[in-house]
Amino acid sequence: MVILSGVLQAGNKGPGAALPASVYRKYCVGLSSLVALCALALFLASCGGGDAKTAARTNVVLPVPVSVATAELRDMPYYLTGLGSVSAFYTVSIKSRVDGQLVEVKFKEGQFVKQGDLLAVIDPRPYEVQLEQAQAQLFKDQATLRDAQLNLQRYKDLLHNSGAMSQQQVDTQAATVDQLDGTVRTDQAMIDTVKLQLVYCHITAPVSGRIGLRLVDPGNMVHATDTNPMLVITQLQPIAVLFTLPEDNLPAVAQRMNARALTVEAYGRDNVTKLASGILQTIDNQIDQTTGTGRLKAVFDNRNNELWPNQFVNCRLLLETRNNSTTVPAAAIQRGPQGTYVFVAKPDNTVTIRPVTLAFTQENVSVIANGLSPQEVVVTDGQDKLQEGSKVEPRQAAGHSPQGSGVSAPSGQKPGGRTQNPSSPVQ
Numbered sequence: 001m002v003i004l005s006g007v008l009q010a011g012n013k014g015p016g017a018a019l020p021a022s023v024y025r026k027y028c029v030g031l032s033s034l035v036a037l038c039a040l041a042l043f044l045a046s047c048g049g050g051d052a053k054t055a056a057r058t059n060v061v062l063p064v065p066v067s068v069a070t071a072e073l074r075d076m077p078y079y080l081t082g083l084g085s086v087s088a089f090y091t092v093s094i095k096s097r098v099d100g101q102l103v104e105v106k107f108k109e110g111q112f113v114k115q116g117d118l119l120a121v122i123d124p125r126p127y128e129v130q131l132e133q134a135q136a137q138l139f140k141d142q143a144t145l146r147d148a149q150l151n152l153q154r155y156k157d158l159l160h161n162s163g164a165m166s167q168q169q170v171d172t173q174a175a176t177v178d179q180l181d182g183t184v185r186t187d188q189a190m191i192d193t194v195k196l197q198l199v200y201c202h203i204t205a206p207v208s209g210r211i212g213l214r215l216v217d218p219g220n221m222v223h224a225t226d227t228n229p230m231l232v233i234t235q236l237q238p239i240a241v242l243f244t245l246p247e248d249n250l251p252a253v254a255q256r257m258n259a260r261a262l263t264v265e266a267y268g269r270d271n272v273t274k275l276a277s278g279i280l281q282t283i284d285n286q287i288d289q290t291t292g293t294g295r296l297k298a299v300f301d302n303r304n305n306e307l308w309p310n311q312f313v314n315c316r317l318l319l320e321t322r323n324n325s326t327t328v329p330a331a332a333i334q335r336g337p338q339g340t341y342v343f344v345a346k347p348d349n350t351v352t353i354r355p356v357t358l359a360f361t362q363e364n365v366s367v368i369a370n371g372l373s374p375q376e377v378v379v380t381d382g383q384d385k386l387q388e389g390s391k392v393e394p395r396q397a398a399g400h401s402p403q404g405s406g407v408s409a410p411s412g413q414k415p416g417g418r419t420q421n422p423s424s425p426v427q
Contacts, residue, residue: 063393067381068345069329073374076325076367078360079316084243086311090207093229096222097200098122105218113205122222124201131194138187145180152177209235234309239302241266243315244293254283256319264298266307267314275306280317326368332378333358333366342372343379343386345394351379353388
């Protein structure tokens with residue numbers, strides 16, 4: 001103010017009056033200070049307003065986006081699962097029962113054959129010659145036997161009619177007849193043996209099944225004492241699967257086997273691809289002490305040859321079907337120090353913690369024994385950000401809809417989506 005009054009006084013002296021240098025310097029300094037003070041006041045005012053807006057924004061509690069699903073009533077199958085391996089119903093290693101040269105092969109590798117089909121032929125000529133020799137020997141011995149029988153009859157007539165023959169000679173001739181009769185029977189047995197060997201020269205399939213790879217080529221000599229088979233036949237229709245279950249499950253399985261046939265499903269290594277369905281046939285008569293499991297055998301028709309011997313499969317034994325079970329997605333189940341619980345979404349878009357008792361989980365579906373009612377809505381995703389009473393922004397989970405379940409979407413939000421208000425802050 002002093003500087004301004006000095007300037008005004010100098011101006012009153014007239015337009016031609018000169019302004020003193022000291023006054024001019026004071027005037028410039030004062031003007032600069034005034035401008036700086038005004039700028040500082042404006043800066044402080046703007047900073048104070050921003051803090052107030054930030055504080056107001058911080059006090060607003062934003063809802064947590066979550067996925068929800070509705071608890072449903074459904075009939076849930078209860079499966080027991082175990083790892084198993086496929087076993088051929090019958091496996092037969094075909095070997096020669098006679099010695100000779102393999103002259104003919106009547107099958108192809110991988111061919112399906114029926115019981116009694118001709119598979120191979122061994123050279124029968126040596127056995128045909130033996131048969132002729134045995135038949136000739138039989139003819140000779142039969143002639144000798146007839147002569148001895150005639151002599152015996154003559155001796156008997158002489159003994160009874162004239163007494164010209166002693167009883168000792170008659171008895172000796174009778175013994176000779178019996179000896180020759182035994183020789184004839186031996187010859188007949190030899191003929192039957194050679195005929196059987198001729199039958200063995202023609203190898204036939206003992207069971208119906210599929211032939212594997214040929215192990216002996218035509219032209220080779222085969223013997224009855226060979227350790228390696230000529231071929232292997234495996235019966236694939238039907239086929240068996242051996243799998244294991246914990247010993248605690250065996251009493252329940254045995255009890256239900258007495259009431260009805262239990263279905264067994266075989267799945268591939270991915271445990272997703274279903275290969276075949278069959279029937280449980282039996283339970284083994286002992287438990288493996290090293291693993292605490294029991295072996296079970298199931299039989300499959302295998303009409304399309306989905307199963308192969310020694311194949312590893314995942315088996316599911318349908319023990320029972322539990323009707324009218326309360327089910328939720330398995331992702332909704334949470335576990336804590338007090339046990340299992342779920343977050344239940346209420347109509348006011350808040351959540352509450354609900355302890356539940358879990359009956360069992362089948363794949364991605366959990367069956368609730370108690371603690372939850374059908375049509376209640378549970379949170380399936382985003383539970384890590386929730387606590388008792390948290391505000392939520394529900395959205396539809398895959399395959400489930402919260403509509404009609406008592407949970408309303410916030411204003412400006414499409415059902416199953418996030419809030420569409422453009423003024424809301426970006427998450």
